[in-house]
Amino acid sequence: MSRQTVIELDGVCTRFGGNTVHRDLDLCVKEGQIVGLLGGSGSGKTTLLREILGLHRPDAGVVRLFGVDLNDPDIRVQRDIRRRLGMLFQHGALFSALSVYDNIAFPLRELRCLDEDWIRRLVHLKLAMVGLGVAHGKLMPAELSGGMVKRVALARALALEPELLLLDEPTAGLDPDRSQNFVELIGELQRELGLTVVMVTHDLNTLAGLASHVAILADHRIIAYGTRSEIMTIDHPFVTGFFGADRRKLL
């Protein structure tokens, strides 16, 4: 069975003023892959995710999701595409005026098709998935710890049962135990639902535990994209610097 292409970036260029972030960047992610996106701090990983989400329009090049060009003028096409993806922002981006429960229920209510009991069960299910209890639902985002913000944001990203999940540093700020749970949770969801995941991470354990493929962003481009073992053989200053002596750990 030939796998469908989920994300296709073609010749993407991004500039902020005189600062070039991406130059002629290509990437193609197939259905069911878990891609770890690596790159130095400030190399433009978050910007790349924002472009995949359509929050930032590249200066040149095309972004296609599920085969649809993000510049498609039809608002309904755009909305349906966005419902098929979930994003975990680097800093959570929870709605600060809504409680944890309402944050997760919000996208579900927006569908206007589900009844309250269904939504309630789904919200508690998602909370349980990320290791939070019913009591946490009442808290406001300002009352959460940094790691809890991450987990609530993940629960919200999962609320609509997305086919494509974008994660920006999902395990930064979690203790090792929670990171392990997180890795298991995403892995399980991926096997059950055939999710496609693109995650930015600097954590080798997360990468080793989860990623099927690795993309390396350096010199304004994706310099390498392939399975973990393929990446290990690459000879580039960033790769050698990043993995250092830990190279073997990934295999």
Place this chain on the structure above:
Amino acid sequence: MSDRPSLHVEPGKVVLSGAWTLAEMLPRLAELQAGLAAATDGNRQWDLSALTRLDSAAAVLLWRAWQATWPVSLEIGDMHRRIVERVAELPQEMPPPPVARVHLPEFIGRYLLKAAANLRGMIALFGQLILDTFFLLRHPRDIPWREFTANVYKAGALALPVTALVGFLIGVTISYLSALQLKSFGADLFIVNILGISIIRELGPVLVAVLVAGRSGSAMTAQIGVMRVTEEIDALSTMGISRSIRVVLPKIVGLTVAMPLLVLWTSAVAMFGGMLAALLQLDLSLVYFLENLPRVVPVSNLYIGLGKGFVFGFVIALVACYFGLHVKPNTESLSANTTSAVVTAITTVILVDAIFAVFTRQVGVPHL
């Protein structure tokens, strides 16, 4: 597509097939729900082995259709069974989120208590300012000159164009309307008295106060509020920098200093507008107007106007900073407090203006 979720009732059992996911179910949700409800009656045999995908939204739907018990016989893939198990593990009784009911007396009481707490808080902030001032008098090197001048510039200099525009238009309007009335009585010359007293003593200060409350007051609340939301205020404290000396005091002192100057400027422009309208409407020459102004409008009116500007500036900045410091770290509270700051500042200004009117009723009114 063959992946559409579907359901057949075969003799003795219910067969589900296709992808039961939220996205696939949405277009035909009502149909599927009705089908499930009908299939549940008396059917305790379910065959889910032909499912291609099952997500938790669909699992919740199934579990509800089964009335929260496992069917007598269930054929299902291991992976999909895990998903349904996760739903089954949830506590059955889900307490609905509490809905706050508010009764009228409670509402009024809470409102009054909040107003009292705000008043107390503002008095406390005032006290803190006095303590800070004493501290700065003893340590003149800590006086935040840069912040102070920046605030005078932002709240004062940058407000010059808008206050001038509004003042000019108001001056023209009042002069024009009064001239129409005065002309019919043949009392043209009294336009100088009317414009002089009303603008210098009353309209100038109040007009500027309303504009500044909307312009600078809201900006102060929003700025301090966002600094609280983003924990910048806490970052300042950890560096050993007092938030009241560095953030609050320069704003309050800056606006208190800038307001009388703005009042002077706005009153002058409004008088000029009034003079122009009088010239066009009544043929009253500018020279006559200016020569008579000091005679019919005692200079104490100007002092009252400037005094009001001074007090209004202080009140607006104090209220704005108080509400800014009490923003809770969420967007809802930020917007509510900015609104409260502007409304409270304007109300207080009008109140203080009334008090001024009572206590200065003997001063500066010429007796002909």
